[in-house]
Amino acid sequence: MRKxxxxxxxxxxxxxxxxxxxxxxxxxxxxxxNANVIIATPFTSLTVASELTKNSIVKIAAQNMGNRLKGxxxxxxxxxxxxxxxxxxVIIGHSERREYYGDTDFHVNExxxxxxxxxxxxxxxxxxxxxxxxxxxxxxxxxxxIVEGLKDVSKEDAKNVVIAYEPVWAIGTGKTATxxxxxDVHKYIRDLLADMYGQEVSDEISILYxxxxxxxxxxxxxxxxxxxxxxxxxxxxxxxxxAKLIEAGK
Ligand code: PEP
Numbered sequence: 092m093r094k095x096x097x098x099x100x101x102x103x104x105x106x107x108x109x110x111x112x113x114x115x116x117x118x119x120x121x122x123x124x125n126a127n128v129i130i131a132t133p134f135t136s137l138t139v140a141s142e143l144t145k146n147s148i149v150k151i152a153a154q155n156m157g158n159r160l161k162g163x164x165x166x167x168x169x170x171x172x173x174x175x176x177x178x179x180x181v182i183i184g185h186s187e188r189r190e191y192y193g194d195t196d197f198h199v200n201e202x203x204x205x206x207x208x209x210x211x212x213x214x215x216x217x218x219x220x221x222x223x224x225x226x227x228x229x230x231x232x233x234x235x236x237i238v239e240g241l242k243d244v245s246k247e248d249a250k251n252v253v254i255a256y257e258p259v260w261a262i263g264t265g266k267t268a269t270x271x272x273x274x275d276v277h278k279y280i281r282d283l284l285a286d287m288y289g290q291e292v293s294d295e296i297s298i299l300y301x302x303x304x305x306x307x308x309x310x311x312x313x314x315x316x317x318x319x320x321x322x323x324x325x326x327x328x329x330x331x332x333x334a335k336l337i338e339a340g341k
Pocket of ligand 1: 100257261262263264265301302303304322323324325326
């Protein structure tokens, strides 16, 4: 039985002091909640966030990582460095990385494999652009992103991957996929994972929805049978709205 995951992606927001302020407000509000909560902070806030959330239900994620373990790779962060500060998850292949920083399916695959090797849980982001949806290409696009992103990932490791389906046209735009539209793609992804790894493994993999998820639409989205939680940008930046999403996800 898959447990619902509510994951916040802060993107390039919040200084260390803003991170402390946010967590000091959020943690008392979710003290009695039993849910899987993840917050992906900027690299600079990871240490303080993992220290402050140590005895809570919140797990910490990085928003990206390097594709090597160590060496002469200026500006990169190794998964071993993330492990060392108790980071458990890492977002890989977010559409903003693909769009603005040139992350291709090849890079995404390298990082997914390295994350798994170092026992970080990758949150593999996939999703179509507006023109691809309009051209009826949604399923082909997500299929390629999954098949390429999980290339050479074993059945055993695949169980430890989280998928986030995020239609690019719904990210940060206020436009949300309807629950039916999202469920249709989530079901397609579940079936594809079953073809790749067998039904049992596919049934274990959490598939999150992302794209303008907020307190007003979270319940109907989570009601769909293949939507196992959310990856939330804007609505995760304010403690009260994020707490409402967590409450809906328990
Ligand atoms: C995201 O960045 O992953 C996201 C879904 O953003 P938003 O919730 O703001 O659309």
